[in-house]
Amino acid sequence: MAHKNSVVPGFRLTLGITLAYLSVIILIPLSSVFLKTADMGLREFIDAAFNKRVLHAYGVSFISAFLAASVNVIFGVLLAWVIVRYDFPFKRIMDGMIDLPFALPTSVAGIALTTLYSENGWIGSQLSKAGMKGSYTVFGITIALVFIGIPFVTRSVQPVLEDLDKGIEEASLMLGATRSQIFKKVILPELLSPILTGFSLAFARGVGEYGSVVFISGNMPMKTEIAPLLIMSKLEQFDYEGATAIAIVMLLVSFIMLLILNLLRRRTNKFLKE
Amino acid sequence: MKKHKSHGGEPKGIKIILIGISVLFLVTMLILPLALIITQALGKGVRAYIEAITDHYTLKALQLTLLATITAVAANTLFGITAAWCITKFKFKGKQFLITLIDLPFSISPVIAGLIFVLIFGRNGLFYGLLEQFDVKIVFALPGIILATIFVTFPFVARELIPLMEAQGTDEEAAAASMGAGGFTIFWRITLPNIKWGLLYGIILCTARAMGEFGAVSVVSGHIRGKTNTLPLHIEILYSEYQFSAAFAVSSCLVMIAVIILILRNLVEWKAKKSR
Numbered sequence: 001m002a003h004k005n006s007v008v009p010g011f012r013l014t015l016g017i018t019l020a021y022l023s024v025i026i027l028i029p030l031s032s033v034f035l036k037t038a039d040m041g042l043r044e045f046i047d048a049a050f051n052k053r054v055l056h057a058y059g060v061s062f063i064s065a066f067l068a069a070s071v072n073v074i075f076g077v078l079l080a081w082v083i084v085r086y087d088f089p090f091k092r093i094m095d096g097m098i099d100l101p102f103a104l105p106t107s108v109a110g111i112a113l114t115t116l117y118s119e120n121g122w123i124g125s126q127l128s129k130a131g132m133k134g135s136y137t138v139f140g141i142t143i144a145l146v147f148i149g150i151p152f153v154t155r156s157v158q159p160v161l162e163d164l165d166k167g168i169e170e171a172s173l174m175l176g177a178t179r180s181q182i183f184k185k186v187i188l189p190e191l192l193s194p195i196l197t198g199f200s201l202a203f204a205r206g207v208g209e210y211g212s213v214v215f216i217s218g219n220m221p222m223k224t225e226i227a228p229l230l231i232m233s234k235l236e237q238f239d240y241e242g243a244t245a246i247a248i249v250m251l252l253v254s255f256i257m258l259l260i261l262n263l264l265r266r267r268t269n270k271f272l273k274e
Numbered sequence: 275m276k277k278h279k280s281h282g283g284e285p286k287g288i289k290i291i292l293i294g295i296s297v298l299f300l301v302t303m304l305i306l307p308l309a310l311i312i313t314q315a316l317g318k319g320v321r322a323y324i325e326a327i328t329d330h331y332t333l334k335a336l337q338l339t340l341l342a343t344i345t346a347v348a349a350n351t352l353f354g355i356t357a358a359w360c361i362t363k364f365k366f367k368g369k370q371f372l373i374t375l376i377d378l379p380f381s382i383s384p385v386i387a388g389l390i391f392v393l394i395f396g397r398n399g400l401f402y403g404l405l406e407q408f409d410v411k412i413v414f415a416l417p418g419i420i421l422a423t424i425f426v427t428f429p430f431v432a433r434e435l436i437p438l439m440e441a442q443g444t445d446e447e448a449a450a451a452s453m454g455a456g457g458f459t460i461f462w463r464i465t466l467p468n469i470k471w472g473l474l475y476g477i478i479l480c481t482a483r484a485m486g487e488f489g490a491v492s493v494v495s496g497h498i499r500g501k502t503n504t505l506p507l508h509i510e511i512l513y514s515e516y517q518f519s520a521a522f523a524v525s526s527c528l529v530m531i532a533v534i535i536l537i538l539r540n541l542v543e544w545k546a547k548k549s550r
Contacts, residue, residue: 007448007451007452008363008364008444008447008448008451008457008460009451009456009457009460010359010360010363010457011360011363011364011366013457014356014357014359014360015360015364015366017353017356017360018353018356018357018360018361018372021353021356021357022357022372022375022376025421025424025425025428026375026378026379026425026428027375028394029390029391029393029394029425030378030382030390032390032393032394032399032400033386033389033390033393035400036393075296075299078292078295078296078299079296079299079300081292082292082293082296086289086292086293088293092540094296094297094300095540096536096537096539096540097300097304097536098300099536099539100304100308100532100536101304102479102482102483103482103486103531103532103533103535103536103539104486104528104529104532105485105486105487105488105505105506105509105528105532106486106488106489106506107486107488107506107507107509107510108311108486108506108509108525108528108529108532109307111509111510111513111521111522111525112307112308112310112311112522112525113307115310115314115518116306116307116310121310122306122310123302123306146303147303147304147307150303150304179284201380204380204381205380207383208381208382208383208384208385208386208489209383209384209489210383210384210385210488210489210492211384211486211488211489211492211506215510215513227383228383228384228385228386228489229385231383231385231386231389232385232492232493235389235392235493238397240392240393240396240398243389244389244393247383247385247386247389250383250386251382251386254381254382254383255381258381
């Protein structure tokens with residue numbers, strides 16, 4: 001802390017380049033959304049951003065993203081647990097496979113899942129026997145978002161679980177705690193922060209996801225239309241105002257949710273440290 | 275003494291059930307889609323498969339995807355190193371805020387990422403007049419595709435390097451600097467060998483995302499066949515024209531690339547752990 005700037009050279013140069021690149025690629029382009037909105041009348045904006053069809057699309061996007069992220073919390077923790085704590089054949093392959101949704105282009109995932117869950121698909125035909133529909137429903141959208149979000153929770157929980165001191169668990173066991181008590185009182189609190197991180201990453205990704213969802217959703221207005229798709233179709237009709245109005249609402253809601261989740265995470269961290 | 279046995283883990287039954295559920299989950303969610311792609315791709319025979327993947331438009335799309343990916347990854351790698359150097363080697367105000375800004379693209383929908391470039395460079399856009407004068411096309415052309423890809427993959431390399439370089443501190447660099455080494459020499463001789471695996475890891479993730487980007491590129495591409503169509507967009511077109519086996523044939527190539535990326539990723543991670 002003695003000297004504010006270290007003897008290592010390059011501060012001005014690297015900071016300059018970083019800020020310039022950040023401005024050109026992110027900040028200036030992003031500001032266009034706000035400028036465009038400022039150009040619109042209030043009435044016009046509300047009509048474009050909050051009409052019935054658009055409201056329904058927000059609903060589908062946020063609800064399916066929330067459901068998918070929640071499913072991923074459960075399976076993410078389970079996968080991380082199984083990989084870190086147990087030994088079994090093909091464990092390495094299973095561990096490596098978890099990142100597949102990151103590496104696979106979303107449109108490939110999209111058409112594969114749509115075919116799989118359509119009425120004649122391998123899974124879809126089984127579902128229809130049970131009277132359920134996979135593709136072209138909100139359920140289908142959620143499946144696609146679960147697929148996209150698998151790695152997020154697992155990869156945030158895994159390193160924390162690896163570093164967890166097993167001594168505490170053993171001590172609690174000696175003191176007569178049951179397995180479920182240990183999980184609830186010793187392990188889970190440690191995992192809360194990475195779970196929240198994984199959840200918010202998966203959620204943010206799910207709300208904005210387009211490629212894997214357009215195919216499986218069927219895009220029926222007031223039913224399975226998602227907000228990013230509405231932006232896309234407005235753009236195709238050269239309705240830039242309409243597209244911008246929806247975009248800004250999505251941006252603001254995502255930012256607010258991320259802020260809340262960040263605060264929540266900071267709180268749990270603080271609480272644990274005290 | 276019975277307790278001693280179950281010391282390290284749960285009862286065997288629970289263990290088997292948990293592993294079983296995990297395997298079942300991964301098989302339904304990951305393996306079935308992959309198996310489906312392969313069977314559908316070969317559904318019309320090997321000849322149709324080869325025809326689909328050597329089709330003129332497929333090869334053109336592959337070319338474009340590679341070009342956009344290489345440019346975007348190179349730009350973001352240079353930026354990632356620069357930003358990580360600036361953030362981890364110096365103390366300054368607003369550092370946390372800068373990191374938040376770098377992470378921003380992760381929380382922005384790819385469709386919105388495409389939209390902002392259309393708003394700036396498209397018709398009625400801020401710079402449209404200027405571009406018109408010089409007859410430069412950005413949106414619905416290659417520059418737009420590259421810009422959108424850069425935006426979406428912006429944080430990957432920086433995000434991988436910042437925690438790594440933070441943990442390594444600045445002692446070695448400071449020592450070299452006090453002995454008179456220049457900035458570039460310090461980076462090349464000291465920092466780079468220390469961060470090479472992390473850097474490679476970031477580059478792999480960045481490449482994977484850049485190759486597969488769909489939403490953002492879809493907005494700015496204009497879908498001109500043979501010209502502004504990337505591989506993921508080409509798959510969409512084939513699929514919507516009901517050329518299912520062709521769509522899955524092209525998909526299967528991307529699956530292969532994805533698997534190679536995964537193997538590389540694991541190799542690099544393993545190397546990084548070993549070198550520590």
